[in-house]
Amino acid sequence: MTRSERYRHIIDYFTEHRPVAETELVYGNTYELLVAVILSAQCTDKRVNLTTPALFKRFPDAQSLAESSVDEVFSYIRSISYPNNKAKHLVGMARMLVHDFNNEVPSDVNELVKLPGVGRKTANVIASVVFNQPTMAVDTHVFRVAARLGMTTGAKNPLQAEKQLVSNLPDEIIPIAHHWLILHGRYVCLARSPRCGECGLTSICLFYQKKLKTDALKPPTASKKKSEQKAKKPVSSAAKKPTSSKK
Ligand code: SF4
Numbered sequence: 001m002t003r004s005e006r007y008r009h010i011i012d013y014f015t016e017h018r019p020v021a022e023t024e025l026v027y028g029n030t031y032e033l034l035v036a037v038i039l040s041a042q043c044t045d046k047r048v049n050l051t052t053p054a055l056f057k058r059f060p061d062a063q064s065l066a067e068s069s070v071d072e073v074f075s076y077i078r079s080i081s082y083p084n085n086k087a088k089h090l091v092g093m094a095r096m097l098v099h100d101f102n103n104e105v106p107s108d109v110n111e112l113v114k115l116p117g118v119g120r121k122t123a124n125v126i127a128s129v130v131f132n133q134p135t136m137a138v139d140t141h142v143f144r145v146a147a148r149l150g151m152t153t154g155a156k157n158p159l160q161a162e163k164q165l166v167s168n169l170p171d172e173i174i175p176i177a178h179h180w181l182i183l184h185g186r187y188v189c190l191a192r193s194p195r196c197g198e199c200g201l202t203s204i205c206l207f208y209q210k211k212l213k214t215d216a217l218k219p220p221t222a223s224k225k226k227s228e229q230k231a232k233k234p235v236s237s238a239a240k241k242p243t244s245s246k247k
Contacts, residue, residue, distance in 0.1 A: 001204065006150055007168050009204050014180040017200060021179035023129055025049065030105045030130050031062055031097075037125050038089055038117040043081040051080055062103055065094035089117025107131040121158065128178055134171040136178055138162045141185025148189060148207035 001009075014021070024045040027033040035055070039048045055076045059065040065073070074087040093115045097103060105126065106112055112123035124137035136142070138158035146152045146161055151168065155161035169177050188195050194207070202208045 003150075003168065006204060010149060010151065010201065011169075011173055011177070013200055014177070014184075018180055018183065021176050021183055023125070023179065026052065028056070030126070032056055033130060034093070034105055034115075034118070034122075034126055035059075035065075035090060037122045038093065039077060039080050039086055041082070041086075041119075041122070047080060051077055059094075062094045062097040065090060066098045068094075086117065092116030093118065105130070107133070109133075109135060120162075124162070125178075128175040132175055134166065134169075134174040136162045136165045136169070136174055138165070139182065140191070141189075142178065142181040144191060145181045145185040145189045148194070148205055149201060150204070150206040 023033075025033065025036040025040060026049045027036050032052070036048050036052055039051065055073075058076060059068060059073075068091060070084075070087045070091050073090050074083055077083045077086055077090075080086060096115050097105065100114075101111070107127060107130070109120070109123040109127050112118050112126055113120060118126075121137045121139060124135040127133040127135040128137065138146075138161045142165075143152075143155070143158055143161050146165060147155065152161045152164045155164060165177070166174060184199075185191075188199050196202055196205070196208050196211075199205070199208075
């Protein structure tokens with residue numbers, strides 16, 4: 001199978017099985033999405049979604065967040081991972097938005113990464129989700145699923161994976177492909193125990209094919225051997241003989 005056939009197969013599969021794929025973060029505008037994505041680093045979307053309603057109520061825009069203090073923001077996000085750093089980032093990000101970007105979230109990845117708390121992954125999410133640009137945010141799910149499916153080869157870090165994905169996916173597919181891979185990784189292709197039985201991509205999955213081969217070569221485990229021997233063991237005639245209570 002050539003690389004382009006592989007990509008075609010994967011795109012066709014997800015187009016059919018996940019025609020709608022979107023971020024699970026709840027937000028009402030670009031500012032809120034930016035805040036939510038910053039908070040979601042090393043944290044689940046579910047946890048972020050529990051935290052943001054009160055935060056957005058108190059800080060409905062960059063101006064109100066910029067005028068706040070790190071301590072106050074911390075009190076709203078204390079249940080999120082790394083609340084100290086994230087509180088600092090949020091206030092710093094809001095101040096920069098107000099002072100340097102005229103209160104507007106920039107659409108350009110190179111501008112976005114200037115904001116405190118915004119790395120390449122976050123910038124790519126904003127550029128892709130809000131501005132529909134062909135940028136691929138590579139998080140742990142995207143990195144793992146793309147490698148298992150053979151969409152990336154030998155990528156050692158998210159940037160290498162991002163470059164391979166972007167150069168092989170059609171531009172118009174990139175924004176949705178990001179969500180396909182995240183959702184597949186979150187619900188089917190789990191890190192420790194992928195649910196291959198529920199996955200329709202086994203026929204082309206490199207990880208699955210390798211696992212099949214490895215399992216076939218593995219010597220049977222002690223318990224497996226025991227149960228095989230038990231199954232083969234003929235039933236003894238004594239055991240077969242019906243017992244009689246009369247002599
Ligand atoms: S077959 Fe298994 S390892 Fe491969 S993508 Fe599907 S769930 Fe992941």
